[in-house]
Amino acid sequence: xxNLVQAELRKTTTTGLWWGLLIPTAVxxxxxxxxxxxxxxxxxxxxxxxxxxxxxxxxxxxxxxxKVSLFGxxxxxxxxxxxxxxxxxxxxxxxxxxxxxxxxxxxxxSRMHSMLAKMLVYVLWGAIYGLVIMxxxxxxxxxxxxxxxxxxxxxxAMLTLVCxxxxxxxxxxxxxxxxxxxxxxxxIVLLLLYFxxxxxxxxxxxAYLEVPSVIGFLPNGSxxxxxxxxxxxxxxxxxxxxxxxxEDVLRAIAGAAGALDWWWSGLVFLGWAGVVFAGGWAxxxxxxxx
Amino acid sequence: MHDxxxxxxxxxxxxxxxxxxxxxxLSFTVSPGSVTGFLGPxxxxxxxxxxxxxxxxxxxxxxxxxxxxxFHQLGQPGRVVGAVLEAQGFHPxxxxxxxxRVYASAIxxxxxxxxxxxxxxxxxxxxxxxxxxxxxxxxxxxALATALLGDPQVLVLDEPANGLDPEGIAWLRTFLQSYARMxxxxxxxxxxxxxxxxxxxxxxxxxxxxxxFYGPLEQLRQSQQRRxxxxxxxxxALATALxxxxxxxxxxxxDGRLAVSGVDSRHVADSALKAGVSIYGIQEEQVDLERLxxxxxxxxxxxxxxxxxxxxxxxx
Numbered sequence: 001x002x003n004l005v006q007a008e009l010r011k012t013t014t015t016g017l018w019w020g021l022l023i024p025t026a027v028x029x030x031x032x033x034x035x036x037x038x039x040x041x042x043x044x045x046x047x048x049x050x051x052x053x054x055x056x057x058x059x060x061x062x063x064x065x066x067k068v069s070l071f072g073x074x075x076x077x078x079x080x081x082x083x084x085x086x087x088x089x090x091x092x093x094x095x096x097x098x099x100x101x102x103x104x105x106x107x108x109x110s111r112m113h114s115m116l117a118k119m120l121v122y123v124l125w126g127a128i129y130g131l132v133i134m135x136x137x138x139x140x141x142x143x144x145x146x147x148x149x150x151x152x153x154x155x156x157a158m159l160t161l162v163c164x165x166x167x168x169x170x171x172x173x174x175x176x177x178x179x180x181x182x183x184x185x186x187x188i189v190l191l192l193l194y195f196x197x198x199x200x201x202x203x204x205x206x207a208y209l210e211v212p213s214v215i216g217f218l219p220n221g222s223x224x225x226x227x228x229x230x231x232x233x234x235x236x237x238x239x240x241x242x243x244x245x246x247e248d249v250l251r252a253i254a255g256a257a258g259a260l261d262w263w264w265s266g267l268v269f270l271g272w273a274g275v276v277f278a279g280g281w282a283x284x285x286x287x288x289x290x
Numbered sequence: 291m292h293d294x295x296x297x298x299x300x301x302x303x304x305x306x307x308x309x310x311x312x313x314x315x316l317s318f319t320v321s322p323g324s325v326t327g328f329l330g331p332x333x334x335x336x337x338x339x340x341x342x343x344x345x346x347x348x349x350x351x352x353x354x355x356x357x358x359x360x361f362h363q364l365g366q367p368g369r370v371v372g373a374v375l376e377a378q379g380f381h382p383x384x385x386x387x388x389x390x391r392v393y394a395s396a397i398x399x400x401x402x403x404x405x406x407x408x409x410x411x412x413x414x415x416x417x418x419x420x421x422x423x424x425x426x427x428x429x430x431x432x433a434l435a436t437a438l439l440g441d442p443q444v445l446v447l448d449e450p451a452n453g454l455d456p457e458g459i460a461w462l463r464t465f466l467q468s469y470a471r472m473x474x475x476x477x478x479x480x481x482x483x484x485x486x487x488x489x490x491x492x493x494x495x496x497x498x499x500x501x502x503f504y505g506p507l508e509q510l511r512q513s514q515q516r517r518x519x520x521x522x523x524x525x526x527a528l529a530t531a532l533x534x535x536x537x538x539x540x541x542x543x544x545d546g547r548l549a550v551s552g553v554d555s556r557h558v559a560d561s562a563l564k565a566g567v568s569i570y571g572i573q574e575e576q577v578d579l580e581r582l583x584x585x586x587x588x589x590x591x592x593x594x595x596x597x598x599x600x601x602x603x604x605x606x
Binding site for chain 1: 307337338341344345346347348362364365366367368371373375378379380381382383384385388389391392393395396397398436439440
């Protein structure tokens with residue numbers, strides 16, 4: 001198994017795809033960090049300058065101490081992890097597309113061995129992407145936010161943890177879908193459509209039907225819940241007493257409307273990744289490589 | 291684990307793709323120590339058979355084993371069998387050396403082995419070039435190098451001469467023969483008998499997914515008797531003289547010549563002299579393996595001669 005993991009790792013490092021996708025990931029993360037940081041700063045400036053004392057009384061702290069950057073970071077992480085997901089999606093579909101899968105299967109004890117080795121290597125890559133995303137999101141936010149809006153060391157650590165987890169899980173999900181739909185273009189289009197359009201529409205419909213709690217069990221809803229719930233928890237931990245209605249609004253801002261607790265969200269998405277991978281495995285196992 | 295015999299055994303192998311039967315009840319064995327040609331016209335089921343042997347395609351029925359085991363039970367298959375297949379891909383952006391290193395680690399052999407096989411197939415100077423820029427022949431050499439990485443006991447090659455220049459084909463021929471002489475098993479497919487005739491010792495000929503002939507190439511040659519074609523001054527006199535000597539396989543050809551089987555041209559000439567018959571021409575017919583091959587495999591996808599032109603109008 002160690003041999004196959006090394007082989008799969010070499011596959012990823014001997015072509016330019018890893019950095020070809022890592023660069024736009026970093027740019028996107030930085031851009032979203034900068035933009036959301038600015039937006040949060042505007043909001044805080046506005047809140048501080050107007051007569052919204054009631055709100056600050058309500059939250060128990062003055063606006064300049066609101067850790068609004070957390071919401072932006074959660075959103076920035078969510079959008080940036082689309083790239084590691086695409087990277088993962090090309091793991092198996094790319095090999096089928098280029099017909100290198102033949103040699104891969106000829107040199108592995110079984111197809112399951114190949115796929116597991118691949119999954120392990122892409123977990124590692126997911127973590128690397130996650131760290132890079134956190135670094136650039138953090139840079140963007142730090143650059144545009146004043147110190148009062150930034151989390152403390154514990155908050156940074158927690159966000160980094162969920163960012164890396166989120167990136168790993170998204171990569172794993174991509175690997176599974178890439179095995180399930182052995183077509184690079186098809187896989188990528190489907191993933192982008194689903195994560196950027198279809199499920200967002202679904203969230204709207206579910207909210208309209210007044211069953212927002214279902215959202216937390218959907219793939220995008222649960223992965224957003226992982227980072228969003230942490231952002232909301234961190235925000236609330238310094239914001240005093242907040243009524244439930246406001247908390248729902250905050251969750252929506254963080255992109256975690258209807259989401260479960262962060263660790264539950266993570267488990268739900270891990271479940272989705274597992275289901276997709278199992279499906280991809282079943283397809284790959286019985287597939288005739290012609 | 292496998293028995294290390296180097297034996298390939300295909301038994302009652304059948305593959306159905308939907309309503310199409312690609313391989314039908316195919317059986318043959320390939321022994322170590324010789325090069326076996328796996329022959330048949332395009333679409334006869336060669337590639338599908340080889341892919342079933344290598345665990346890439348799941349048989350509908352029957353078994354295909356290497357060293358007594360199906361492919362997925364070989365443990366580390368890269369060390370037992372190396373394969374060069376059609377439509378076997380390379381990542382165009384990966385260098386030849388890196389390609390080999392990827393699979394060297396998968397098989398569990400040191401990187402030095404990658405450098406060794408790349409030199410062996412004559413790609414040493416192109417090792418660090420991206421495979422995307424390789425010619426078909428260079429890709430074939432790289433595929434062979436990949437197959438050799440694990441120093442396998444069994445080599446399976448699907449149309450390996452495709453894209454190779456004459457020099458490459460000559461090199462491949464020598465290479466495969468010496469590989470087999472080391473006591474290893476070499477199975478090589480082709481749709482042209484002539485292409486592998488000088489390379490192989492054994493042949494398996496298939497057509498329409500079925501085995502048509504299976505045995506030594508020499509046996510195939512002998513299965514067609516040599517004939518002496520002779521043009522005598524007196525056909526009847528020569529035929530009578532030959533019959534008197536116990537030669538009965540005599541046949542008159544449409545061009546007026548006699549075709550005599552079972553004896554050589556010298557024998558026929560001597561008989562003619564004794565019978566006082568002049569000979570205007572005599573030749574020994576060469577065994578045409580290609581023609582035999584056509585006879586064995588004919589019918590599949592056979593084209594028709596163009597229909598004769600018919601005049602439609604009545605004014606001619």
